[in-house]
Amino acid sequence: MKAVSKLLHLMPPSTLSCSHRYSSSLQETSSLLNDFANFCYHRDLPRAMHALDAMEKHGVYADATTYSNLIKCCLAHKAVREGKHLHRHVFSNGYAPKTFLINSFLNMYVKFSLLEEAEKLFDEMPERNVVSWTTMISAYSNAKLKDRAMRFLVLMVREGVMPNMYTFSSVLRACERLYDIKQLHCSIVKVGLESDVFVRSALIDVYSKLGELLEAMNVFREMVTGDSVVWTSIIAAFAQHSDGDEALDLYKNMRRVGFPADQSTLTSVLRACTSLSLLELGRQVHVHVMKFDQDLILNNALLDMYCKCGSLEDAKFIFNRMAEKDVISWSTMIAGLAQNGFSMEALNLFDSMKVRGPKPNHITILGVLFACSHAGLVDEGWYYFRSMKTLCGIDPGREHYGCMLDLLGRAGKLDDMVKLIHEIEYEPDIVTWRTLLDACRTHRNVDLAAFAAKEIQKLDPHDIGAYVLLSNIYANSKRWSDVAEVRRAMRTRGLRKEPGCSWIEVNKKIHAFIMGDKSHPQIDEINSQLNQFICRLISAGYVPDTNFVLQDLEGEQREDSLRNHSEKLAIVFGIMSFPRDKTIRIWKNLRICGDCHIFAKLMAKLEQRHIVIRDPIRYHHFKDGVCSCGDYW
């Protein structure tokens, strides 16, 4: 009796008034409904849809919770057709579903990326509550329709519907202007929703995306109830803005207060290790990564860490055993090989990718052009550049032109460079002129260098790089009066050259060596060892290459100046600190100079060491007296 009254209650008014249409008994329909509810509850989609057909024949309707279960089932099975069928069923015969059931359909269309259907349904809703509005706002945020998301927030408030924590955390993701974020932040505090962990992580995320790390940190510091996603958000914020130290400190604190790290946390921690070249710490993180063996993003981060820390064997091992590889995995490996001096391997891998990998994207092509550029493969570079549109469907962008200019510049084809600059549809930017200037330094074209430097100064009078490069070029040509003039111009504008600095990790501690700085506690011993090594190298034929000395110095003074280069100190410190079988890994802020490059090759041979130096552009693996860059950098 109870089932019958329930059924009558659920029948749409229109069908109740014409009950003669039913040919089955109430008992039959009751059992039909029970079966249907059961199938929906157990997410048995085929049987539920079958039961739905039977119900349609009998004009029977279930309760909203049962339909909602079936919608979830359609979502889980990605069953779009069945979802639409259900929608038609529920709205048939004048049945008026409750708002919360319509919201479920709205959510279903959004999850199926059928935004037009969702919009149509939303427009037809007799009444819309906070969930209806938030579902649409979230859909627009995800679809990057940011203006629409913001406009819907305004509209809902105008209609008297108050946003909740779901709404704020969704709409924040659509915010691109600091002003809007501040306004929303203000509203959030006013209605007392700032302690919601979803809202907090969204705030940290949007502040971070705009580079407002102080604001992000303030939001994080106000957290009373801990939450691992909020922790991960702030760690990611610093990792993404190259503040690896702060990211790692936060990670240590997170663990100290008892929050476990998951895939997302570890991905950001690896990124921090990568930015600091902390291979040993990266290896320790790798142990934790094992728990999340199948996570593609995490594996990609691990792969990148090994590439950027110059450990190609580990990188290849990870790449080969990854069960799933996407375009990022392939691009990372190709660029990693290229940056570490294995250009041919990089190009071979690109060929394999075309056969059995995902479709290359514009970043993959950058790695390929980088490989050509750093191996002097001019013809191959032109081939990939000219055919990228037909091979991969990608139009060359500014960065691709930049790579080609770099390739021509390294190969000494300065005329072709100038020709290409005229061909590019974009206005030449600072990077373009700096590439030309750099090529002029390598290939000693003083006049063209002066022209490029002036172009840079026109675009940015405070660009210190142009002054330094021009000064280097004049110094290489022994035009000391021109050097003095450039230096004077730098002084007038208050510009100072960034001092060369090299870092090395020994016993989990980072040691920094700055040119001319004597503050390292073992500096006397290092200098003494360095002098002994230089004497041994000179007797073996080493001639210091004083072309890299910038000051107007003579004879021995010029050689002394070279001795102070930070990477030489770091190499000697590495030799003093590590056993022979341990790779010496150094990273530095400026490009390695020619003399230090020769010194590193000879030291690798003399001491039978493997030395890896990472500069801002690429890596040099020194072994047996040769470098992986083939002296071409």
Place this chain on the structure above:
DNA sequence: TTAGGGTTAG
């Protein structure tokens, strides 16, 4: 019935 953090280059 509505919301969260992570990967390649530059």
